[in-house]
Amino acid sequence: MHGHAAASTDVVDRVSESNVNAIHSSGARMTLKKKLVLAFCALVVLLFVVGAAGVHDTRSINANTRDIATNWxxxxxxxxxxxxxxxxxxxxxxxxxxxxxxxxxxxxxRKGSPRYATNSQR
Known part of the structure; x- marks a missing residue:
């Protein structure tokens, strides 16, 4: 039985090694430099998107403000x-x-009506 367990671990080790080698050979391995450059580029793109959305919203608010000031x-x-x-x-x-x-x-x-005359006037 002990020999059977050793054989199964050898199979697992070979499968794991083949998966790792397949990943490395397919070009999926990225160096830290590549990861940092990619993360920085992603942040720049996100920053640009947020800035563009802010400019668009500011223009919309300005148009609404002008409409209120001139029409309402x-x-x-x-x-x-x-x-x-x-x-x-x-x-x-x-x-x-x-x-x-x-x-x-x-x-x-005003006409001096007797109805409203004071005691001194009667």
Whole structure:
């Protein structure tokens, strides 16, 4: 049995050696210098891709900013002035309602109506 185990390990060793030799002979063996050069080139390519994507996105943001500044902002300003005028009108109306005074009463007071005459006027 011991001889059989030694034979099987010899077969495994020969298969492993043949695989290693096949890899080395096919040109797949790379030196450290080649690996470093390849890694550096890959990083340069990735850096270029990221930079190009950044430039593209920056141009897109700039175009959107110009669109907002030229097309949207003038209409927003007009809407803000309309809203301000409406708020002023609402505030005047609310002040008028809270005061309990109405236009008819003010007109009669100005004319000196006896209905609104003070005790000194009667």
């Amino acid at each position: 902002m003038p209409s927003v300003k007009v809407l803000a002035s309309i809203r301000g005028a409406l708020n002023t009108g609402r505030r005047v109306e609310a002040d008028h309602l809270i005061s309990g005074d109405n236009v008819k009463d003010r007109g009669e007071r």
